[in-house]
Amino acid sequence: MATAANPAPEARYVYRFGGGVSDGGKGDKNLLGGKGANLAEMASIGLPVPPGFTISTAMCARYYDEGEAFPESLRAEVADGLAHIEAVTGKRFGDAADPLLVSVRSGARVSMPGMMDTVLNLGLNDATVEGLAAVSSDARFAWDSYRRFIQMYADVVLELDHGAFEEALEIAKEDNGYYLDTDLTADDLKALVATYKGLVEEQWGKPFPQDVHDQLWGAVGAVFGSWQSERAKVYRRLNDIPGDWGTAVNVQAMVFGNMGETSATGVAFTRDPSKGDRAYYGEFLINAQGEDVVAGIRTPQYLTLKAREEAGAKPASMEEAMPAVYAELAAVFDRLEDHYRDMQDIEFTVQQGKLWMLQTRSGKRTAKAALKIAVDMAGEGLITRDEAVLRVDPAALDQLLHPTLDPDATRDVLTKGLPASPGAASGKVVFDADTAEKRAAAGEAVILVRTETSPEDIHGMHAAKGILTARGGMTSHAAVVARGMGRPCVSGAGTLSIDAKARVMRVGAREVREGDTLTIDGTTGEVMIGSVATVQPELSGDFGTLMAWADVARRLKVRTNAETPADCRTAREFGAEGIGLCRTEHMFFEASRITAVRQMILATDEKGRRAALEKLLPEQRKDFTEIFEVMAGLPVTIRLLDPPLHEFLPHEEAEFADVAAATGVSVDQLKRRASELHEFNPMLGHRGCRLGVTYPEIYEVQARAIFEAALDVADKSGEAPIPEVMIPLVATKRELDLMKTVVDKAAEAVFAERGHALDYLVGTMIELPRAALRAGEIAESAEFFSFGTNDLTQTTLGVSRDDASRFLTSYVEQGIYAKDPFVSIDVDGVGELVKLAAERGRAARAGLKLGICGEHGGDPASIAFCEDVRLDYVSASPYRVPIARLAAAQAALKAR
Ligand code: ADP
Numbered sequence: 001m002a003t004a005a006n007p008a009p010e011a012r013y014v015y016r017f018g019g020g021v022s023d024g025g026k027g028d029k030n031l032l033g034g035k036g037a038n039l040a041e042m043a044s045i046g047l048p049v050p051p052g053f054t055i056s057t058a059m060c061a062r063y064y065d066e067g068e069a070f071p072e073s074l075r076a077e078v079a080d081g082l083a084h085i086e087a088v089t090g091k092r093f094g095d096a097a098d099p100l101l102v103s104v105r106s107g108a109r110v111s112m113p114g115m116m117d118t119v120l121n122l123g124l125n126d127a128t129v130e131g132l133a134a135v136s137s138d139a140r141f142a143w144d145s146y147r148r149f150i151q152m153y154a155d156v157v158l159e160l161d162h163g164a165f166e167e168a169l170e171i172a173k174e175d176n177g178y179y180l181d182t183d184l185t186a187d188d189l190k191a192l193v194a195t196y197k198g199l200v201e202e203q204w205g206k207p208f209p210q211d212v213h214d215q216l217w218g219a220v221g222a223v224f225g226s227w228q229s230e231r232a233k234v235y236r237r238l239n240d241i242p243g244d245w246g247t248a249v250n251v252q253a254m255v256f257g258n259m260g261e262t263s264a265t266g267v268a269f270t271r272d273p274s275k276g277d278r279a280y281y282g283e284f285l286i287n288a289q290g291e292d293v294v295a296g297i298r299t300p301q302y303l304t305l306k307a308r309e310e311a312g313a314k315p316a317s318m319e320e321a322m323p324a325v326y327a328e329l330a331a332v333f334d335r336l337e338d339h340y341r342d343m344q345d346i347e348f349t350v351q352q353g354k355l356w357m358l359q360t361r362s363g364k365r366t367a368k369a370a371l372k373i374a375v376d377m378a379g380e381g382l383i384t385r386d387e388a389v390l391r392v393d394p395a396a397l398d399q400l401l402h403p404t405l406d407p408d409a410t411r412d413v414l415t416k417g418l419p420a421s422p423g424a425a426s427g428k429v430v431f432d433a434d435t436a437e438k439r440a441a442a443g444e445a446v447i448l449v450r451t452e453t454s455p456e457d458i459h460g461m462h463a464a465k466g467i468l469t470a471r472g473g474m475t476s477h478a479a480v481v482a483r484g485m486g487r488p489c490v491s492g493a494g495t496l497s498i499d500a501k502a503r504v505m506r507v508g509a510r511e512v513r514e515g516d517t518l519t520i521d522g523t524t525g526e527v528m529i530g531s532v533a534t535v536q537p538e539l540s541g542d543f544g545t546l547m548a549w550a551d552v553a554r555r556l557k558v559r560t561n562a563e564t565p566a567d568c569r570t571a572r573e574f575g576a577e578g579i580g581l582c583r584t585e586h587m588f589f590e591a592s593r594i595t596a597v598r599q600m601i602l603a604t605d606e607k608g609r610r611a612a613l614e615k616l617l618p619e620q621r622k623d624f625t626e627i628f629e630v631m632a633g634l635p636v637t638i639r640l641l642d643p644p645l646h647e648f649l650p651h652e653e654a655e656f657a658d659v660a661a662a663t664g665v666s667v668d669q670l671k672r673r674a675s676e677l678h679e680f681n682p683m684l685g686h687r688g689c690r691l692g693v694t695y696p697e698i699y700e701v702q703a704r705a706i707f708e709a710a711l712d713v714a715d716k717s718g719e720a721p722i723p724e725v726m727i728p729l730v731a732t733k734r735e736l737d738l739m740k741t742v743v744d745k746a747a748e749a750v751f752a753e754r755g756h757a758l759d760y761l762v763g764t765m766i767e768l769p770r771a772a773l774r775a776g777e778i779a780e781s782a783e784f785f786s787f788g789t790n791d792l793t794q795t796t797l798g799v800s801r802d803d804a805s806r807f808l809t810s811y812v813e814q815g816i817y818a819k820d821p822f823v824s825i826d827v828d829g830v831g832e833l834v835k836l837a838a839e840r841g842r843a844a845r846a847g848l849k850l851g852i853c854g855e856h857g858g859d860p861a862s863i864a865f866c867e868d869v870r871l872d873y874v875s876a877s878p879y880r881v882p883i884a885r886l887a888a889a890q891a892a893l894k895a896r
């Protein structure tokens with residue numbers, strides 16, 4: 001038989017696994033989906049996997065191409081797949097005496113909430129339920145399975161109102177005075193099945209399907225149908241998953257965790273996904289099925305004795321309750337880690353003492369755990385240091401770089417839940433996902449509070465700063481999704497009672513209403529009223545180790561965009577190797593100098609401007625001195641004044657009088673100057689080097705301030721900074737030549753006055769398409785290029801980034817740009833200009849220094865591009881410096 005790696009010439013859609021057969025393996029995720037590929041892989045290495053088959057993702061596309069219908073050939077292939085399961089299990093699908101039951105499970109390339117939920121126990125009907133009761137000698141089990149099946153099928157395949165079914169179940173329990181589902185007897189369940197069938201007929205207009213093949217095709221169609229559900233689309237959009245990947249469908253023989261006290265179902269991680277410790281981590285439930293563990297119906301029990309003791313929980317751990325199966329499971333964990341060389345997220349079921357593996361995949365983890373696991377695994381020799389560097393998602397580091405709650409701050413603890421996803425967050429309480437999204441869009445920090453979350457809440461969880469739930473364990477939906485998104489989460493805060501309709505939650509007598517401020521600490525599980533002070537993150541330990549390995553691997557230098565001494569200090573602590581962009585205009589806005597700046601703008605001649613600039617010079621020198629001190633010995637790129645001058649004048653009527661008085665002009669004069677400076681399109685107006693060309697004295701004084709400060713610091717500390725003076729918005733070589741002369745003259749003058757000189761460079765920002773095109777001749781004068789990709793994106797795409805929000809989302813949705821081009825560089829367009837400018841520049845001047853200083857300098861995908869075109873450095877905002885270091889290392893490793 002053909003395999004996934006080696007398919008038959010005719011189109012083939014069904015791949016078997018289990019019972020000694022594996023048509024595919026872990027390399028076939030694109031075709032079989034993650035779940036299907038890993039089931040086949042586990043079966044192929046001899047682990048106990050119930051037999052089944054996977055209908056490939058290719059069928060999903062064909063299903064939609066053919067108007068949501070199945071090709072005839074698929075029926076024959078599925079019949080062969082069923083025959084495989086029947087041969088291995090010795091049971092037949094639809095057999096009234098001893099029926100084969102199956103689960104139908106969706107599975108895309110990457111795990112995707114939003115897809116159809118799994119349907120269990122498919123193949124039960126009024127006849128087969130009797131057979132199941134007879135062969136299992138357990139009528140209760142058979143009827144429990146049947147009622148679960150109808151309930152799930154009605155919910156996920158028929159999409160009926162599941163509330164009515166849950167209500168019927170509650171009534172059945174109440175009528176009998178039961179507390180747990182497991183208290184229901186066979187007869188109770190039989191009656192419940194009848195009620196359920198009535199509900200189906202009432203809501204669906206047809207009786208519950210009794211033909212097992214109709215059941216199967218209904219479920220398969222529902223899986224493919226769910227690929228285009230709103231939930232799935234939202235998730236794909238948030239996670240950059242292409243719509244044409246499609247999902248696979250897995251049909252697998254059922255194994256039963258609900259066959260009494262020697263049966264169980266559970267979920268586990270081979271290491272702690274929250275902290276990263278090397279300890280088995282998980283939960284299980286005796287006499288339960290499928291998602292009972294994560295659904296919060298009963299409180300799950302711990303896997304290990306140690307975890308149970310640490311939590312101070314009473315119910316026996318699996319290690320104690322089922323020692324033999326636990327030992328077998330632990331051996332499987334080790335086997336899987338060795339085999340996949342990564343931490344695994346596992347689902348298993350025990351049927352009457354026999355272990356069955358139902359899923360494995362590389363486990364989602366917090367940034368903290370990702371670091372620890374990568375560093376530990378390199379230490380254990382399971383992976384190399386370079387692999388460890390490649391294992392950590394640079395963007396996820398963000399979680400670790402931000403402040404955490406100050407341990408000494410006073411806190412008003414409302415309650416405590418489980419520490420489900422680390423980090424602290426404060427925000428206004430909201431009780432539903434839509435409100436979370438709305439208020440977050442309006443710029444508010446929100447904490448989403450839910451009894452428990454479901455895939456419908458994804459957009460709200462994404463919008464929220466943190467998530468709090470009253471129910472659900474460490475592997476609940478809220479916990480798993482929050483960890484994946486890097487949102488702090490406290491789950492299962494059991495004392496919390498939430499009235500989402502009234503928009504209020506209570507703990508005892510205390511009330512918190514929508515809009516009140518709450519703080520959650522996902523590292524400890526604490527929930528606090530109000531906001532709590534924070535402290536800076538810890539940068540040593542595993543973080544330091546991995547960063548050091550990254551630094552060995554990377555070629556690109558990493559600088560920072562910073563203009564205050566505080567930011568420079570933060571960036572240096574984060575490992576910045578210089579400043580790639582120090583903007584000077586922020587300095588002009590400071591209260592102590594804005595008046596002098598305005599006097600300069602209001603001056604009617606050069607003499608007046610110089611008088612004002614005289615006042616600015618010492619202030620500007622002080623700015624640079626402080627920065628050079630912090631960045632001693634490192635290159636510092638300073639951009640001369642860039643924004644249009646009107647930005648410095650008042651805009652509000654109320655301000656005119658004060659400003660006129662402070663600057664010594666009349667209100668009329670001030671207004672006249674303001675209207676003279678008005679521009680229709682300031683982005684393309686009188687700014688950048690155009691200011692220097694018309695008022696060279698501005699650049700001259702800025703350059704003087706730079707050189708005086710540099711010499712001061714060199715004299716004082718003996719360690720000279722390396723100023724790189726950057727001329728913005730150059731389009732032609734002549735502009736640069738004029739400005740370079742101004743800077744060089746200022747340098748000469750200062751060096752003559754001081755009696756000694758200093759190395760410095762003069763270069764330009766490449767942020768206009770013309771400059772990129774004429775890079776060859778510009779490089780004859782420029783000693784460095786810094787790609788200002790924010791403006792270069794605006795000017796190349798002809799899109800103003802301040803106005804882009806109105807249409808960009810829709811552009812990205814329709815695939816016009818793969819990602820927001822202001823977040824991730826447009827490689828094909830803007831990237832082409834960067835590449836061309838780099839080539840032409842280097843051809844004209846060997847050793848021309850090249851860097852990037854737009855927002856893109858902190859974006860991992862853009863950094864990979866910078867590695868491709870072999871820039872010398874990237875420059876990122878201080879908190880993104882570690883992200884850039886890691887991304888640069890990964891780009892270098894991937895280029896090898
Ligand atoms: P998800 O992608 O949401 O995790 P799964 O397809 O893994 O959905 O199914 C959810 C749960 O259903 C599994 O963890 C397992 O407990 C149960 N399940 C799925 N297939 C079977 C099966 N063949 N036998 C027993 N339980 C199953």
Ligand code: MG
Binds near residue numbers: 117118291
């Ligand atoms: Mg699910």
Ligand code: MG
Binds near residue numbers: 347
């Ligand atoms: Mg699963």
